[in-house]
Every structure is written in structure tokens, then in C-alpha cells.
Amino acid sequence: MTKEILKQTEEKMHKAVEVVRQELVKIRTGKATTALLDGVKVDYYGAPMALHQVANVSVLDVHTISVTPWDKNMVGPVDKAIQSANLGLNPVSDGTVIRVPIPALNEERRKDIVKLVKKFAEEGKIAVRNIRRDAIELLKRSEKKEHYSEDDRKRAETDVQKMTDKFVKDMDGLVVAKEKEVMEV
Numbered sequence: 103m104t105k106e107i108l109k110q111t112e113e114k115m116h117k118a119v120e121v122v123r124q125e126l127v128k129i130r131t132g133k134a135t136t137a138l139l140d141g142v143k144v145d146y147y148g149a150p151m152a153l154h155q156v157a158n159v160s161v162l163d164v165h166t167i168s169v170t171p172w173d174k175n176m177v178g179p180v181d182k183a184i185q186s187a188n189l190g191l192n193p194v195s196d197g198t199v200i201r202v203p204i205p206a207l208n209e210e211r212r213k214d215i216v217k218l219v220k221k222f223a224e225e226g227k228i229a230v231r232n233i234r235r236d237a238i239e240l241l242k243r244s245e246k247k248e249h250y251s252e253d254d255r256k257r258a259e260t261d262v263q264k265m266t267d268k269f270v271k272d273m274d275g276l277v278v279a280k281e282k283e284v285m286e287v
Contacts, residue, residue: 103248104241104258111237111262115230115269122226122273126280129215129222133283134161134204138191139169144183146176156180157200167202174198207284215284223277227270234266 127137142153153159157171157180171180181200184193193202207215238259245255 103244104250104254107237107240107244108258108261108265111233112265114233115265118226118229118233119269119272119276121229122222123276125222126219126276129219129280129284133164134167134202136161136167138189138204139167139184139187139202142183142187142189144176144180146179153180153183162201165204165206167204169193169200169202170198171200212284216281219277219280219284223273226273230266230269230273234262237262 127135128140136154136159139153139159143150144153144156146156153169156173156176157169160168160170162168169180169184171177177195177197177200181193181195184191184200184202191202191204193200195201241255241258241262244250245252
């Protein structure tokens with residue numbers, strides 16, 4: 103029973119780290135990356151579709167993303183979708199290809215982004231700690247129900263704490279890497 107609880111706890115903590123990783127990928131750093139446009143939805147003949155399902159999205163250079171709709175009639179709607187996605191980006195269309203220049207960040211904006219990165223990481227750490235708390239409660243309840251020793255429960259709690267420390271450390275590493283990336287001029 104303890105092995106199952108530990109396995110589920112590790113899976114949940116891993117998912118919490120992945121959520122933070124996905125949020126950090128979306129944060130703009132002044133460098134072009136196709137992940138910036140992952141959340142953009144395009145009105146494709148009345149149905150909302152993800153941008154990558156209606157166009158080829160690629161990075162031209164460090165400061166430019168290229169979007170080439172597969173259907174030439176979709177250039178206008180794709181352009182409009184990128185503008186209305188509230189990303190602070192201004193796409194430029196030449197009729198067939200949409201270029202999205204990524205503006206350089208000023209010092210103040212970089213510091214704001216670092217604060218946002220730390221906020222996401224703190225939320226992730228809180229989630230991991232909540233998962234730890236729930237796992238320890240579950241271990242205590244199952245100790246009484248399954249009648250295994252207190253030593254086994256304490257060993258499992260130690261393992262849960264080690265997992266917590268590992269995943270919190272992983273998130274700290276993500277923050278350090280993203281902060282370095284953001285502050286790089």
C-alpha cells in the first residue's frame with residue numbers, strides 16, 4: 103500500500119513541476135520561440151482551432167517567428183488571432199506569410215517577468231507541498247487501516263519528504279534557468 107501511495111505522490115509532484123515548466127515556456131524572454139503562439143486560437147471557418155493546426159509556425163531568427171497558413175484564405179484570420187491573443191505582439195503580413203517580430207525587453211520589463219517566473223514557481227512549490235501533506239495524511243490513515251508498522255509509515259514519510267525536496271529543487275532549477283534567459287541582453 104505504501105508503494106502505491108508513494109508512486110501516486112511522485113506522479114502528482116511530477117505533474118506539478120510540468121505545469122510550472124509549461125507556464126515558464128509561455129513567458130516571453132525577448133527571444134523568438136514557437137511556444138509563444140501555442141495558446142493562440144484561430145477562427146477556422148467558424149470553429150476555434152489551435153494555430154499550429156492551421157499553419158506552419160517556425161522561428162526565422164532570434165527575433166522573428168514565421169507563420170505560414172496552409173490555406174491562403176486564412177492569412178487574415180490568423181493575423182487577427184495573433185493580435186487579439188493579448189501577447190503584446192504585432193504581426194506583419196505580406197499576403198502569404200505572417201512575420202511576428204519579437205520586441206526586445208527593457209530592464210524594467212525583464213524584472214517584472216522574473217517576478218512572474220518566481221510567482222509561478224512558488225505556486226508550483228505550494229502544490230508540491232500540498233501533495234506532500236495529503237500523502238502523509240493518507241499514509242497515517244492507511245497505517246491504521248492496513249495494520250502496518252509505524253516504522254514503515256515513517257520510512258514512507260521520509261521518502262515523501264525526499265521527493266518533495268527533489269521536486270522543489272527541480273522548480274528552483276527551472277527558475278534559475280528562466281531568470282538567466284530573461285535577464286540576458
